[in-house]
Amino acid sequence: MPHPTTSEPPFTPALSGLRVLVTGGTSGLGLALVRELVRSGARVAFVARGGERVERLTRDLAGTHGIVGDVSAKSDIHQIALQALGELGGLDIVVNNASDLGPTPLALLGDTDCEDLERALATNLVGPFRLTKALLGALSASAREGRGAVILNVSSDAAINAYPTWGAYSASKAGLHHLSRIWDAELASEGIRVLSVDPGDMDTPMHALAVPDADPSTLKQPDVAAHELLERIVAALKSTTSDRGARKVGEIA
Amino acid sequence: MIAADRPVQRPATAKLLAVDSEGRFSHIARDHFVELLRAGDLIVANDAATLPASLPGVHVPTGKAIEARLAGWSGSTATDVSHFAAVIFGAGDYHTRTEHRLPPPPLAAGDRLLLGPLSATIVSTLGHPRLVSLELDGTWDAIWNGIARHGRPIQYAHIAEPLALWDVWTVLAGSPVAFEPPSAGFVLSWGIIEQLHQRGIQFATITHAAGISSTGDDELDKRLPLPEPYHIPEATADAIAAARARGARIVAIGTTVVRALEHAAGTEGVVRPGDGVATQRIDNTTHLTIVDAVLTGTHEPGTSHHDLLAAFATSATLSRIDRELEAHEYRTHEFGDSVFIERQARTP
Numbered sequence: 001m002p003h004p005t006t007s008e009p010p011f012t013p014a015l016s017g018l019r020v021l022v023t024g025g026t027s028g029l030g031l032a033l034v035r036e037l038v039r040s041g042a043r044v045a046f047v048a049r050g051g052e053r054v055e056r057l058t059r060d061l062a063g064t065h066g067i068v069g070d071v072s073a074k075s076d077i078h079q080i081a082l083q084a085l086g087e088l089g090g091l092d093i094v095v096n097n098a099s100d101l102g103p104t105p106l107a108l109l110g111d112t113d114c115e116d117l118e119r120a121l122a123t124n125l126v127g128p129f130r131l132t133k134a135l136l137g138a139l140s141a142s143a144r145e146g147r148g149a150v151i152l153n154v155s156s157d158a159a160i161n162a163y164p165t166w167g168a169y170s171a172s173k174a175g176l177h178h179l180s181r182i183w184d185a186e187l188a189s190e191g192i193r194v195l196s197v198d199p200g201d202m203d204t205p206m207h208a209l210a211v212p213d214a215d216p217s218t219l220k221q222p223d224v225a226a227h228e229l230l231e232r233i234v235a236a237l238k239s240t241t242s243d244r245g246a247r248k249v250g251e252i253a
Numbered sequence: 254m255i256a257a258d259r260p261v262q263r264p265a266t267a268k269l270l271a272v273d274s275e276g277r278f279s280h281i282a283r284d285h286f287v288e289l290l291r292a293g294d295l296i297v298a299n300d301a302a303t304l305p306a307s308l309p310g311v312h313v314p315t316g317k318a319i320e321a322r323l324a325g326w327s328g329s330t331a332t333d334v335s336h337f338a339a340v341i342f343g344a345g346d347y348h349t350r351t352e353h354r355l356p357p358p359p360l361a362a363g364d365r366l367l368l369g370p371l372s373a374t375i376v377s378t379l380g381h382p383r384l385v386s387l388e389l390d391g392t393w394d395a396i397w398n399g400i401a402r403h404g405r406p407i408q409y410a411h412i413a414e415p416l417a418l419w420d421v422w423t424v425l426a427g428s429p430v431a432f433e434p435p436s437a438g439f440v441l442s443w444g445i446i447e448q449l450h451q452r453g454i455q456f457a458t459i460t461h462a463a464g465i466s467s468t469g470d471d472e473l474d475k476r477l478p479l480p481e482p483y484h485i486p487e488a489t490a491d492a493i494a495a496a497r498a499r500g501a502r503i504v505a506i507g508t509t510v511v512r513a514l515e516h517a518a519g520t521e522g523v524v525r526p527g528d529g530v531a532t533q534r535i536d537n538t539t540h541l542t543i544v545d546a547v548l549t550g551t552h553e554p555g556t557s558h559h560d561l562l563a564a565f566a567t568s569a570t571l572s573r574i575d576r577e578l579e580a581h582e583y584r585t586h587e588f589g590d591s592v593f594i595e596r597q598a599r600t601p
Contacts, residue, residue, distance in 0.1 A: 065394055078418035079401040085302060086334065086397040086429050134418075136443075138427035141300050144458060145486045186443070189450055 009039060010227040014234040016041035018147070019088040023071050023131070024098030026053040028204030029154065032226035033095060038064060040230070045084040047071065047098065071098050071127035072119065081134040091138040092147050093233055096128035096176075097154045102168025104209050109167035117168045124172035128153055129179060136192075143191030148240040150233050153180045155196040166210075193236040199225035254551055254578055256411035257589035260420040262439035267590055268583060270551075274595040276570040278577055283440060283591050286548065290504065292453035295496035297489065297514065298506040299435035300458040302426035305404030305418060306433075306465075309346070310368035315358040318344035321368055322407050323432055324465040325479035327386055330528050331430035331462045334396045338379060338479060339387045340468050350410045351469030360385055369403030371396065381473050407433050407465065411586055430462040430482070436587035437507030437549050455496065457489040461509040461531070466558075477557050480532045483513035490517075490526035493543065502545040508561050511535060514543045537563035546595040551578050551585045565594045 020037050024030040025046025037044045038061050045065040048054050058066035065087040069080040085091060100123035103116040132151055139149035158166045159173035180196035187194060201207060203219040267283035281288065290296065306323035320342045327336035343355030360382065364375045376386040389396050406416040423438035424446075449456050461483040468474055493514070496503055505511045516531040517524045522542040533539075534557065541564050552558040554575060562571055574592065583590040 067398075074419075075417075078422070082302070082305070082401045082418065082429050083394075083397045085427065086400075087394055089332065090428055134422070137300055137302065137423065137425040140425065141427040141458060141460075141486075145488055189447065190443075 009036070009223065011036060011039040012227070012230045012234060013040060014237070015093075015230060017043065018092045019043045019045075019090055019142075020093040020095070021045045021047070021084045021088075021091055021135070022095045022097055023047045023127075025066075026050065026057050028206055029199055029202060029222045029225055029229075030095075030097040031057070032222035033097065033229065034061065034064065036223065036226050036230060042093075043088050045088055047080050047084075071096075071131055072100070072122035074130060077127075077130045077134050080131065085135075085138050090142060091135055092142045092149055093237075094132065094135055094139070094151045095154065095229070095233075096131065096151065098127070099124050099154065099206065100169075100172075101206060101210055102166075102172075105212075106165040106210055108165055112168050117171070120168040120172045121175070124169070125175040125179065128176060132183070132194075136187075139192050140190050143240060146241060148237040149192040150236045150240070151180075151183070151192065151194045152229060152233055152236075153177075153194070153196045154229075155180070155198045157198050159196075159198070191240045193240050195232055195236055197229055197232055199229060254553070254583055254585035254589070257584040257586050258411050258413065260412055260414070260416055260588055262420075262423070262588065263442060264588075267440075268581070269548075269591045269593055270574065270577060270581070270583065271593045272566065272570065272574060272595065274597050276566065276573070276597060278573075280581065284445075286440060286591070286593065287445060287448045287452065287454070289593055290449070290452070290454050291502065293455070293496075293499065293501040294504055295455040295457060295492055295501055296449060296504045296506060297493070297510050298423075298425055298438050298441060298456070298458050299431075299461045299463065299509045299513075300423075300425040300427045300438075301431035301435055301460050301462060301509075302429040303406060303418065303421045303431045303434045303463075304429050305400060305406050307347070307405045307407045308368040308371065308400070308403060310366055310371075312341075312358050312360070313365035313367060317358045319357050319366065320346060321366060321373075321387070322465060323387075324384075324468075325432065326430070326462055326482050329482065329530055330484075331428070331482040334393050334400075335389050336376075337387050337389070339385055340383050340465060340473070341385060342383070342469075347408045348410055348413070351467055354469050357383060369399065371399035371403060381470070381476075383468065383470060384473060384476075409467065409586070412588070425458060428460050428484075430460060431509075432465050433463055434587060435461065435463045435507050435509050437509075437591070439588065440548065440591060441506065455492055455501075457492040458486070459489055459510060459513050460484040461513040463509045466556075474557075478512070478531075478534075480530050481509070481512065482528065482530050483509075483516070484528050485513065485517050485524060485526050487526040490524050493524045497543075503543055504546045504548065505544045506548050508535075508547065508549055508558050511541075511544050511547055511561060511564075515539070515541060518543045535561040535564050537568065539564040541565070541596055544596070546593065548591055548593045550587065551583045551590050551592055553585060562594060565596045567597060570597065
């Protein structure tokens, strides 16, 4: 296996040929994920709300499938699922990365508008639930065919720790973290793994929105975090396709 | 029978009539259907997702409103999203019973259609004033986008509220290749699939591009089902071979699975993995070589789905089933009740 060096952008050969959907794919961590997936030879569809940015990135990264959609809207979910499944012919990996910070600037819970909390929940918790539900059939087909299937939900240390002013974001990410754990337990018998991973504090537009005066040199670069996430996915894929993982068709339980 | 007029995939009151290989009846609550299965049985379901295949628009030469219903794939696999067979109606929508729908304006090769964000050309007519071969403009991604934004699930007048893909995708829905839902699969939930695993019942899937079920025109309906591409994964072909080797039953969830598996088996009786196009009709002359039992909806006599059941049971048994479903007020159509029929031994 080729070793990524610091001078060359990292890539993950084990993902070559796999079909991947990334939400929030036009900026920050999502963009870094899309770029490394393309370098790794994966077949990639990505979702974002902004039509122009989606169009530009689709043009820049030949072979990718850009989908304009809002994961927080129930009526967009099947439009996204249909395009991703139609364009890729199925799906092996989903990364629920699109996130909403809640109120910006960050605010104490008592000062948080109800609508800001609802939007954070819709984007960070309900959206990934709905999208995963719509894609579960395709992911289970991939698992039954022995390719394995992985859902990675981008979490945060705020899902575990109680940081003042991070209430809306924290609560939604805590919900997503627990949803991921339950889904992982429920889907183990189908050969689908559901991961919840904290990528760490990164130098991204979203972090700048949350902590405008942060020193970028103390923050992780998104491409470093993206590579770590993809390595987690590869490890999970190996676990689902090993003998201990998915129940094989034709094998008596 | 009573029309099931609400889009609920697994109503708590759903009923199932089970008919064994001796033609004996039993009625059970449908969510207990796992009890009809035995350890070692192989259940095969269709994991096709359903396209939003109804595309309202305009016939450019006349300026008249139309509804195009994508009805079949033109190619040998369900991947070329530029080319479809389509049934064209005149103005109106699903609220009007299909048999009362206005005919389209006269259609000819070369006619342009505007379908919301999509545009298309009629490549040829297919031997009927309503059935055409269509070529959609644009890249495949642009076409997928247009279908996703503009299309609605095909639906019929017995359901008043507009359907969304949330209503018609089964829990297994994966590859979006079906034009109407493989609705026998509505019986499956992840909980039921878990029960199958726990009871040692095998589970596998195929992908079959279920076509349109009704056109409102008797002559055209006689041509249904149109050719339907299918895909049989290697794991499923292996599971079928293993089930047959150990003498286990193969149970199809839905008529589309029967059609695909029997087509793939051909005359040799061995299901091979890969792609195919089911072109055959299944009826009382068909000798089934793979499928031992089918779980399906309550089909009305005279439909191609009802004809297919004649491969499983004698015409005398089918008539008794029809009367039994009427007498017990079974509900029909895609969200209706179900029957489970074991193949009867044939008298030579």
